[in-house]
Amino acid sequence: MHVVVIAKNTPDTEATVSVDASGNADWGDKLVVNPWDEYAITEAVLLKGAHNVTATVITLGTEEHAEALKHGLAIGCDQAIRIWDDALAGHDGLAYATAVAAAVNKLGDVSLVIFGKELSDIASDQHIFQTARKLGWNMLGFVAQIEAIDFAAKTIRVSRLTEQGSQVVSSALPAVISVVKDINEPKYPTFIGIRKAARAEIPVWDAAALGLDAAALSSKTAHIRYQALPAREGAVEIIDGATVQEQAEALVDKLLEDKVL
Amino acid sequence: MDFALTEEHVMAQQMVRDFAQKEIYPTIKEWDRKHAPHPDVLPRMAELGILGINVPVRYGGQGFDYITLALVCEELERVDATLRVVMSVHMGLNCMALMQWGTEEQKQRFLAPQARGEKYAAYALTEADAGSDPVSLRSTARREGDVYILNGEKMWISLATLADNILVIAKTDPHAERPHKGITAFMITRDMKGVTTGDIHGKMGVRAGSTGWIAMQDVEVPVENRIGEEGEGFYVAMSCLDNGRYTVGAGAVGCIRACLEDSVKYARERETFGVPIAHHQLIKQKIAYMQQWYDAAKLLILKAGWLKNQGQRNTRETAVAKWFATDMSVKAALEAVQLHGAYGFSDEYDVERYLRNAKGAVIYEGSSEIQQLIQADYALEYRKDKPLRCELPAYDVDYWQSEV
Ligand SMILES: Cc1cc2nc3c(=O)[nH]c(=O)nc-3n(C[C@H](O)[C@H](O)[C@H](O)COP(=O)(O)OP(=O)(O)OC[C@H]3O[C@@H](n4cnc5c(N)ncnc54)[C@H](O)[C@@H]3O)c2cc1C
Numbered sequence: 001m002h003v004v005v006i007a008k009n010t011p012d013t014e015a016t017v018s019v020d021a022s023g024n025a026d027w028g029d030k031l032v033v034n035p036w037d038e039y040a041i042t043e044a045v046l047l048k049g050a051h052n053v054t055a056t057v058i059t060l061g062t063e064e065h066a067e068a069l070k071h072g073l074a075i076g077c078d079q080a081i082r083i084w085d086d087a088l089a090g091h092d093g094l095a096y097a098t099a100v101a102a103a104v105n106k107l108g109d110v111s112l113v114i115f116g117k118e119l120s121d122i123a124s125d126q127h128i129f130q131t132a133r134k135l136g137w138n139m140l141g142f143v144a145q146i147e148a149i150d151f152a153a154k155t156i157r158v159s160r161l162t163e164q165g166s167q168v169v170s171s172a173l174p175a176v177i178s179v180v181k182d183i184n185e186p187k188y189p190t191f192i193g194i195r196k197a198a199r200a201e202i203p204v205w206d207a208a209a210l211g212l213d214a215a216a217l218s219s220k221t222a223h224i225r226y227q228a229l230p231a232r233e234g235a236v237e238i239i240d241g242a243t244v245q246e247q248a249e250a251l252v253d254k255l256l257e258d259k260v261l
Numbered sequence: 262m263d264f265a266l267t268e269e270h271v272m273a274q275q276m277v278r279d280f281a282q283k284e285i286y287p288t289i290k291e292w293d294r295k296h297a298p299h300p301d302v303l304p305r306m307a308e309l310g311i312l313g314i315n316v317p318v319r320y321g322g323q324g325f326d327y328i329t330l331a332l333v334c335e336e337l338e339r340v341d342a343t344l345r346v347v348m349s350v351h352m353g354l355n356c357m358a359l360m361q362w363g364t365e366e367q368k369q370r371f372l373a374p375q376a377r378g379e380k381y382a383a384y385a386l387t388e389a390d391a392g393s394d395p396v397s398l399r400s401t402a403r404r405e406g407d408v409y410i411l412n413g414e415k416m417w418i419s420l421a422t423l424a425d426n427i428l429v430i431a432k433t434d435p436h437a438e439r440p441h442k443g444i445t446a447f448m449i450t451r452d453m454k455g456v457t458t459g460d461i462h463g464k465m466g467v468r469a470g471s472t473g474w475i476a477m478q479d480v481e482v483p484v485e486n487r488i489g490e491e492g493e494g495f496y497v498a499m500s501c502l503d504n505g506r507y508t509v510g511a512g513a514v515g516c517i518r519a520c521l522e523d524s525v526k527y528a529r530e531r532e533t534f535g536v537p538i539a540h541h542q543l544i545k546q547k548i549a550y551m552q553q554w555y556d557a558a559k560l561l562i563l564k565a566g567w568l569k570n571q572g573q574r575n576t577r578e579t580a581v582a583k584w585f586a587t588d589m590s591v592k593a594a595l596e597a598v599q600l601h602g603a604y605g606f607s608d609e610y611d612v613e614r615y616l617r618n619a620k621g622a623v624i625y626e627g628s629s630e631i632q633q634l635i636q637a638d639y640a641l642e643y644r645k646d647k648p649l650r651c652e653l654p655a656y657d658v659d660y661w662q663s664e665v
Contacts (some may be wrong), residue, residue: 074272189276191310195662198269250277 001151002110003055005044005077006100006131007037007068008059010121023225027121033068036116038186039179045076045187051151052175053111054078058103058233060088060096073197085206087214094219097130099217102210104135111151115178117142122214125178125215132176140175144182149173264563266328270360273314273325274332279342280309283321292469293614296462299469301345303423307378308609311348316356317661320368321376327569331511331562338515339522343470344511344617349447349626350419351375353505354384358446361653362489371426371448376456384505385415385422385475386498392417393631394439395498400431400477402447407643409433409447409487411455411480417625421458429477430498433491444494448486455480466617489651496649503576504653505626506583507565513586514558516619520590520597521551523612527601538600547596554589561585572655574646577639584632587622594619 011017013035015028031109033041041057048055057072059065060083069080083099091099104110118125125141132139144166145159157170161180207214228255239246239254255261266274284305290297315330316322330352337344359372374380391398400413411431418427429447437443449456460473489497494648525548528539538544561582568575594616598605605612623629638644 042395055598070268070272074276159441189272189281191273191276194269194272195324198267198272206626 001051002056002107002151003044003047003053003112003114004056004058004104004107004110005037005040005072005114006058006060007041008034008119009061009065009068010034013120017225019060019228023227025226031064033071034120035118036120036179036181037068037185038071038116040114040116041072041075041077041182042187043179044072046184046231047112047146048076048078051149053151056081056107058083058100060084060091060099069202070197070200071189071199074112076190076191076193077186080200080202081209082202082204083206084204085210085214085217086233087207087217088229090219090222092219093127093130094221095217095219097134098128098212098216099132099207099210100127101134102212103205104131106205106210111148111154112156112175113172117177117178117180128176128178135174135176138171138175140169140171140177143177143179145181146177150221177236180236190240245249262553266332268617269325269562270332274336276309277311277336278339279332280305280311281336281344281416285344286340289469290608290611290614294339294466294468294608296468298423298471299341299343300348302347302469303381306344306347307381310378312351312378312381313356313376315352315656316360316372316376318663319665320360322374322661323376324658326566326656326658326661327507328563330508331514331566333507334361334511335515335518335559338618341614342512342621344517345515346419346467346470347381349505349508350384350424353508354501355382355426357402357504357653358384358428358488358497358501361500362446362493362651366485367448367488375426380425381419381420381423382426382428383418383420383503384428385421386430386501387415388456389414390415394627395430396444397429398432398444399435400429400433402431402433402445402482404433404484404491407484408481409445409484411447411449411477411482413477415475415477418473418475419467420461420471421475423471427475428488428501429450429475433494437492441495442492443444444498445491445538446488446494446497447482448488449477449480449482453482454479454602464621466614466619466621466636467662468617486635493650499576500649500653502626503579504569507569507575507579508560509626510565510583510586511562511580511618511623512554513583513590513622513647514562516590516615516622517551517555517558517586518539518616520593520612521548521555523610523615524548524566524597524600525549527604527610531602532606544600547600551593551596558582558586558589569653570656572652574648574652576646577635580627580635583626584629584636587619588629590619591616591623633637 009031011027012030013030018026044055055077056079058081059068059079073080115128142161143158144161148157154173160167239247239250276605310323313322315325318324334345375382388398402409402411427449429449432443433445434443455478457476529537531538565575565579565582599661601612604610
């Protein structure tokens with residue numbers, strides 16, 4: 001039995017992102033493990049600790065994206081796989097999902113696929129739902145807690161975070177879940193894990209290895225251009241007044257004048 | 262020549278950085294103000310394996326090399342010197358002494374539990390009247406059958422009230438013709454009858470750490486706890502300093518980095534005369550120097566670490582690295598305070614803490630004055646290293662990382 005976590009490297013969340021005149025984004029040159037995926041990796045390792053399952057971490061990307069895999073191994077995943085094929089250059093969500101689903105199928109015996117809630121750079125999560133669809137498995141998004149999981153009986157019960165509060169749902173396994181911050185406290189790598197990760201030879205699965213035509217991995221959509229957020233303009237104004245009452249009145253007048261209220 | 266760190270180095274460094282920044286940094290100021298050891302530091306460093314980082318796996322450690330130890334110390338002192346002090350005494354001055362001088366039985370009995378973080382370790386050489394001149398120490402060890410009876414008082418001992426195992430240096434022959442030949446090293450344990458300890462209050466720096474005294478009154482120490490031969494203690498004590506100084510210097514590199522990073526951030530934010538102070542050339546100069554000190558100090562430390570990995574004697578190289586790195590950490594901290602203006606003078610910012618901490622490191626483990634004498638004496642050939650009966654083992658990855 002297998003738990004698979006799909007992780008990705010994303011630009012450092014502390015980097016200043018800029019967009020040039022022709023719409024190319026500069027994300028900075030440092031990559032980090034997508035912060036949401038840290039929860040996903042930890043959850044896989046926790047499941048591995050509590051159940052007799054193998055934890056595998058998969059990433060899709062070029063060589064510099066292997067760090068997410070090393071991080072997964074260092075935290076305690078048993079094995080790592082990198083998916084890459086030149087046909088995936090500039091991939092969209094669907095191409096991503098097609099490749100990932102094929103890798104999960106190739107592993108076989110997978111009960112659960114875990115994703116972090118979204119990618120921190122482009123704030124996108126469609127590839128997660130598309131992966132579930134490609135696999136034909138149930139999709140449980142925004143999981144805040146796995147309340148119960150029985151790999152043998154093939155059932156899972158989770159608590160999902162919704163805009164209104166939370167919702168408890170159960171499903172058959174195999175399933176795909178995406179996890180939010182409440183699910184756990186991300187683990188640090190262990191030194192033994194680091195030693196293992198540093199030595200690991202990570203296999204690369206290309207289209208042929210996934211049993212796919214390169215054409216199946218071609219994208220239907222493409223990023224044309226990025227646009228920078230409009231600069232925020234604003235100024236601070238300190239409201240004078242002898243008493244709090246006067247200050248409050250002046251503030252209300254101002255807010256009405258500016259049509260904020 | 263290869264300046265690159267390995268993937269293992271970088272990942273270990275990142276892991277310790279995350280720990281120190283996420284778990285300790287948010288509350289360090291509180292404990293520094295209270296003059297009390299941060300309660301999470303030792304247990305978490307134990308749990309995460311940091312306390313055994315460069316000890317072979319077969320002795321309960323993590324199997325990393327000596328360079329990793331330096332990287333770890335840098336990350337720890339980036340947050341606060343007290344975290345690095347733990348590595349200096351527990352690892353540099355105690356665990357590594359066992360790696361160098363301990364018998365197989367002593368490694369099993371002391372090193373393994375220390376590396377696993379089950380026991381904390383300290384090192385007690387200094388006395389109230391014997392600091393820079395340790396040969397003048399007065400603690401005694403009198404042999405009676407299968408035990409030594411230890412008497413005396415040690416001062417300025419880091420982790421005095423927290424350590425379980427303490428490497429104590431005492432005189433077995435107070436009247437030896439050549440006084441340094443009358444000195445012997447012993448591992449005493451806190452639970453031995455006649456051992457009492459206390460904290461020293463009112464310190465300028467390392468306030469979130471523990472520094473204290475250890476009194477020994479007729480403490481019976483089994484012969485099996487003697488580290489090295491009788492009369493070999495001075496060499497044991499000095500070889501410990503080769504490792505302790507390495508950690509202190511590596512920590513000072515972290516302190517310089519802290520000064521640099523905080524100064525860069527502040528210089529970009531703070532404005533005078535209508536521009537960020539970073540635009541003023543005199544401010545740039547301070548930042549440029551901090552960068553230079555950081556780079557040079559780090560290179561000296563890594564060179565010493567490389568020598569340790571190779572199994573080559575590094576007394577001089579380690580001493581020069583410790584001297585330079587700690588002196589420059591004081592200068593960097595002074596500049597960082599200056600750059601922060603009045604805010605640097607307040608404990609609202611961290612830089613005044615860096616300064617108070619940095620000042621300790623130019624005193625302990627051989628003051629800067631002593632370091633200068635050492636360098637001059639090597640250059641003048643008044644001092645030469647003689648081979649030791651036991652040398653620190655070279656780093657051998659297969660031996661270090663295999664279970665047995
Ligand atoms: C925070 C802290 C933690 C410590 N932790 C430990 C520990 O864990 N274990 C331990 O054993 N010790 C520890 N020490 C003690 C430390 O190693 C000594 O303080 C140090 O060796 C200096 O000794 P001293 O304080 O007696 O100064 P002294 O030796 O009295 O020196 C006084 C001054 O004279 C200078 N001086 C001395 N001799 C010469 C000379 N020949 N030429 C020129 N100048 C000279 C010194 O540099 C210094 O400036 C610690 C000290 C501190 C402050």
